Amino acid sequence: MLKAKQLLQNRYQLQQCLSQNAGRQTWLAEDTTQTPPQQVIVKLLAFSPQMEWDEFKLFEREAQVLKTLNHPRIPKHRDYFSLDEQMGQGLCWFCLVQDYIPGQSLQQLLNQGKHFTLAQVRSIAIQILEILSYLHGL
Secondary structure, eight states: OOOTTOEETTTEEEEEEEEEETTEEEEEEEETTSSSOEEEEEEEEEEOTTSOHHHHHHHHHHHHHHHHOOOTTSOOEEEEEEEOTTTTTTSEEEEEEEEOOOOOOHHHHHHTTOOOOHHHHHHHHHHHHHHHHHHHHO
């Protein structure tokens, strides 16, 4: 497993692991080449014998698609690279870097007891539909 404060590509310093499951990790990191350093999300996929080939194809497709998107509510693509086995502690890792958009998920808000008015639900639905319409138009 990668560790907090580890520097990837001499640029992205891992800060906090946000999620981890079989062969995947998502980290909050800082892009240290920016002044001041900017927070980013680093998604990692481990290339291992247990990995299904389709997982890699989907991960790579996500990186390619994100490069082409330009929407204010979709995190922007920043970088895509791989880590060798030495850097990745025995595994090759594929890394996708996106802008970090601070906030809480709807699920987190609901878990905290947040209740939404009809107008708020309608607004959320419209925003989601605008994103889907943009994606469908591509």
